[in-house]
Amino acid sequence: EAGVAQSPRYKIIEKRQSVAFWCNPISGHATLYWYQQILGQGPKLLIQFQNNGVVDDSQLPKDRFSAERLKGVDSTLKIQPAKLEDSAVYLCASSRPGGETQYFGPGTRLLVL
C-alpha cells in the first residue's frame, strides 16, 4: 500500500510571495489533514477534510491560508502572502473512516526569508 505523498519536499520563498503544497492520501482514506509543525513543537492541525468537505478549519489563518480537496482525493494547501512565521514543516495525513490512527506523509519544509 502506497503511503501519503507530498510535494514539493522543500521550498524557499521570500516573504509576501505565495506558495502551494500538494498531497495525495492513502487510497481509500476519506479523511485528510494538514498540520503545521514549527521547529521544537508538535504538529498542529490547520484543516481537516472528510471526503471533499471541510470538517475543521478553526486553526487555519484564513486571511492568508487556503486549502481545497477537489473530488475528495488530492488536496492543495496555499499560503498567500507568506510571512516569516510561516516557516515550518507542513504535514499531510490521512485516516480510514472511523480510524483514530493518522498516517503522515514526509512533509514539505518551507523556509520564508
Next chain:
Amino acid sequence: DQQVKQNSPSLSVQEGRISILNCDYTNSMFDYFLWYKKYPAEGPTFLISISSIKDKNEDGRFTVFLNKSAKHLSLHIVPSQPGDSAVYFCAAPAGGSGNTGKLIFGQGTTLQVKP
C-alpha cells in the same frame, strides 16, 4: 493550553538499556493515545497506541503504560537500539476513540541511543 505535554525535550541512553519516554495530559476526556516516531526529514510514523480501557499495551520491544488517575503515560523501549534514535511524539484524538478528528500532540522528546 497545552493539553498533552512531554516535559523532557531529550533523552540519552546506552544501547541495550531501557528507554522511558513520558507524557502527561490534562483533558480527562481523552481515552485513546498514540505514540509516533519521527526521523529527520520524514513524517511521523505510527508506533503504538493504547485505549483507556487498558493500562498496558505491548508490541515487540515497545510497551506503553497508561495511568489514568495520574493522567500519565509512558513508552518503554527494551532493549534500546541505535536505530531507535528519533523524536517521539505522544498524541491523543481531540474527540476521543473512534473519532477521526484532529490529534493533539505533545512537544516531542528526542531520543538518542548511543552504541
